[in-house]
Amino acid sequence: AQSVTQPDIHITVSEGASLELRCNYSYGATPYLFWYVQSPGQGLQLLLKYFSGDTLVQGIKGFEAEFKRSQSSFNLRKPSVHWSDAAEYFCASLHSNSGYALNFGKGTSLLVTP
Amino acid sequence: EPEVTQTPSHQVTQMGQEVILRCVPISNHLYFYWYRQILGQKVEFLVSFYNNEISEKSEIFDDQFSVERPDGSNFTLKIRSTKLEDSAMYFCASSDTYSTSGAPTDTQYFGPGTRLTVL
Numbered sequence: 397a398q399s400v401t402q403p404d405i406h407i408t409v410s411e412g413a414s415l416e417l418r419c420n421y422s423y424g425a426t427p428y429l430f431w432y433v434q435s436p437g438q439g440l441q442l443l444l445k446y447f448s449g450d451t452l453v454q455g456i457k458g459f460e461a462e463f464k465r466s467q468s469s470f471n472l473r474k475p476s477v478h479w480s481d482a483a484e485y486f487c488a489s490l491h492s493n494s495g496y497a498l499n500f501g502k503g504t505s506l507l508v509t510p
Numbered sequence: 511e512p513e514v515t516q517t518p519s520h521q522v523t524q525m526g527q528e529v530i531l532r533c534v535p536i537s538n539h540l541y542f543y544w545y546r547q548i549l550g551q552k553v554e555f556l557v558s559f560y561n562n563e564i565s566e567k568s569e570i571f572d573d574q575f576s577v578e579r580p581d582g583s584n585f586t587l588k589i590r591s592t593k594l595e596d597s598a599m600y601f602c603a604s605s606d607t608y609s610t611s612g613a614p615t616d617t618q619y620f621g622p623g624t625r626l627t628v629l
Contacts, residue, residue: 430617439516439621496558498618
């Protein structure tokens, strides 16, 4: 069965520091991969997605993610974090040969300190 | 920018009562979804809906749950007899479709959620 793992439940970074949130997937074929962000009181907003092609994808708000097949990973990165980036981040996968339901990881809560 | 809206934002109900959660998907989208997130757990898929019928459902979506598109804009999730374990955040999402195949596009747009508390 497909699964998405986010190993870090909480991450704390200083404002201006770089950020990397980890995501690993478990599936035989390459899935479609997504990162969503949820700010307090808000819905899940799509940051970026990977379907095929260039393994480094750019998203909104200065985020990027790199797909690494050898590591079954799709880590989210940002070179310089802003206080407004504090939120919950979810990695998700989609496998079109098993329906169109997104399969989410448990999420990583990001805290940004001054 | 078009967005998915959900009402109410919070719902408190007594165990055994029926609740209806409402969603207004993005207007030209044809695929609709419900997900839920129990506190401290991951977001889980419940059901997808297309062309006035359920397209796919998870094992969570048992006979206590039903979905409906009562008019051209709303999409609802009904829980007939709520249990304590139904307490969760419920998210609605919608997606566009490919004009040639009618399959949903791969990006789902989510609403802000309804927090359901069953006492």
